[in-house]
Amino acid sequence: MTETTPSSPGAAPDLSDIESMGYEQAREELVATVSKLEAGGTALEESLALWERGEALANRCEQWLDGARDRLDAARARRESAEDQD
Numbered sequence: 001m002t003e004t005t006p007s008s009p010g011a012a013p014d015l016s017d018i019e020s021m022g023y024e025q026a027r028e029e030l031v032a033t034v035s036k037l038e039a040g041g042t043a044l045e046e047s048l049a050l051w052e053r054g055e056a057l058a059n060r061c062e063q064w065l066d067g068a069r070d071r072l073d074a075a076r077a078r079r080e081s082a083e084d085q086d
Helices: 016-020 023-039 044-085
Strands: none
Touching: 016 044, 023 044
16 A cells, blocks of 8 residues: 655645556555544544545546446447437
8 A cells, every 4th residue: 555644744645646546456445544544543644644545546436437337328329329220
């Protein structure tokens, strides 16, 4: 897992690696992040960094799901169009 603590207080963690993640990888890391937050015992700065990373991971998963939904909708539309032409 990527380092989640910012380099200085108030600095946002580096989330650039999330953009290249596939759905399964982002989901697995999101589950681990949520588990760590729920377990507690982390310092405030680390908790904030974990929260921000979790939000970014959830957004990445949503992007993948939205893309999959769009692809399914497009495939259905092509099938319906082909059926209408028959």
